[in-house]
Amino acid sequence: MTNPFPGIPLVESPLFAAQRAAMGLTPEEERIATDLHEKGYAVLDFPDPEIDARVERIKANLAPRYAGIDFADPQSDKTIGERRIQDAWKFDDDVRAIAANQAMLDILGKLYGRRAFPFQTLNFPVGTQQEAHTDMVHFSSLPERFMCGVWLAMEDIGADAGPLFYLPGSHRWPMLNNATIGRRGHGSTLASAQEPFAEGWRALREAYGATEEQFLARKGQALIWAANLLHGGTRQIDATLTRWSQVTHYYFDDCIYYTPAFSDEALGRLDLRNLRSISDGLPRPNRYLGETIARPGKPSFAKKLARRLLG
Ligand SMILES: O=C(O)CCC(=O)C(=O)O
Ligand SMILES: [Fe+2]
Numbered sequence: 001m002t003n004p005f006p007g008i009p010l011v012e013s014p015l016f017a018a019q020r021a022a023m024g025l026t027p028e029e030e031r032i033a034t035d036l037h038e039k040g041y042a043v044l045d046f047p048d049p050e051i052d053a054r055v056e057r058i059k060a061n062l063a064p065r066y067a068g069i070d071f072a073d074p075q076s077d078k079t080i081g082e083r084r085i086q087d088a089w090k091f092d093d094d095v096r097a098i099a100a101n102q103a104m105l106d107i108l109g110k111l112y113g114r115r116a117f118p119f120q121t122l123n124f125p126v127g128t129q130q131e132a133h134t135d136m137v138h139f140s141s142l143p144e145r146f147m148c149g150v151w152l153a154m155e156d157i158g159a160d161a162g163p164l165f166y167l168p169g170s171h172r173w174p175m176l177n178n179a180t181i182g183r184r185g186h187g188s189t190l191a192s193a194q195e196p197f198a199e200g201w202r203a204l205r206e207a208y209g210a211t212e213e214q215f216l217a218r219k220g221q222a223l224i225w226a227a228n229l230l231h232g233g234t235r236q237i238d239a240t241l242t243r244w245s246q247v248t249h250y251y252f253d254d255c256i257y258y259t260p261a262f263s264d265e266a267l268g269r270l271d272l273r274n275l276r277s278i279s280d281g282l283p284r285p286n287r288y289l290g291e292t293i294a295r296p297g298k299p300s301f302a303k304k305l306a307r308r309l310l311g
Contacts, residue, residue: 003113007143009252010113011036012171012226023110032224033111040171040229043215046152046222047103054094055154055219058123059244061092066125077239078126079162085123089278095121098152099248100279108224112146114252117277117284122247127162128233132201132212133194136175136227139273141255142288144175147227153217154244161243162236164223167210170230176200177260185262186269193261201230251275256286256293 005013010023016037025033028044035042048054063071068081089096099118108116139147157163176197178185183196190196214234215223225231236243251257262271272293275284286293 006113009111009145011111012145023113025110029107029110032107036111036224036226039168040226041166041168041231042224043217044107044222044224046098046101046220047107048098048101051098051220054097055244058088058092058094058246059125059154061094062088062123063125069125071125071242075240078242079129079236079239083124083126083128087121088123089118089121095123095246096278098246104150104222105279108148108150108250108252111224112148112252114146114254116148116250116252117275117279118248118250119257119273119275119278119284120249121278122249124245124247125242127236127243129162129235130232131194131198132165132167132205132230132232133197134170134176134201134228134230135225135249137177137197137261138193138259139249139251139257140177140227140260141251141257143255145227146252146255148250149225150248150250151215151223151225152246152248153215153219153221154246155219155242157215157217157243157245158241159214159216159234160236160238161241162234163217163243164215164231164245165212165234166215166223166225166229166231167205168213170204170208170210171226171228173204173208173228173230175228176204178264179266184264185260186264186267186271188262190261193259196261205230248278251284253284254287254290256288257284258286 011033032042066082069078070076089099099121105116181200257273259271277284
């Protein structure tokens, strides 16, 4: 059966049930695909036999870099000070190995129907205590939804440690962008890209009434979330606990990659990303149906000059 929707990730497609058999999935991958399709997330054991040793090396390497947290004192408040390191893969080979794990890339490639590549890592020693949000306002693609997050538990995480939470099924709710909330985004400045959408997400939660679930993870378990799944960090009830985790964000080949919070799609004003893949270090230019896009919506230098000269 040919796929009439190559611009929709296989796992998010309305034809998923019919396409599933042709996706070349093992029984375990089929379970993951079905969970992701139906609930917007899937839990799996991180596919790396070295994961425990890697995680311990990462903690030892990163701990001194979170200024203000005294990890040696079990009674100290761990939630003060620096709480996240972005792109530690640049200096930590284990963070990089997790982000670029080939088995994970293979699974994601099968699920989405395009080759996956990791482009950003975040390492947290404690809970993020973030309100429910989708990653889509930060990272979207054209065609849309070719983006996902993989969250890895770097220790056992209980209910008091501010576990990750999510709203099962919310990946099927309307996607919020500037057009839907009636805001102009291009050229705007924001302390947080999520802030303008918070009210909308709260309204959707109320309207759909979905129940929040927590990921009480074992060390070495991972959770894949779909681009439009609402998720966040619960309040960290016990501030003396750590909640070590790594998030890797992935995009897929042959898309335009941009930040919706700072874009007005209808006007062609896209806040494009200039990405490199963490796995091979090579650029992933913005592409649309096989064509490399320089800067859609951005006037060329010649045009700008002409405009200035002609008033
Ligand atoms: O770890 C968490 O609490 C949430 C992290 C998150 O939302 C993200 O990295 O996209
Ligand atoms: Fe997120």
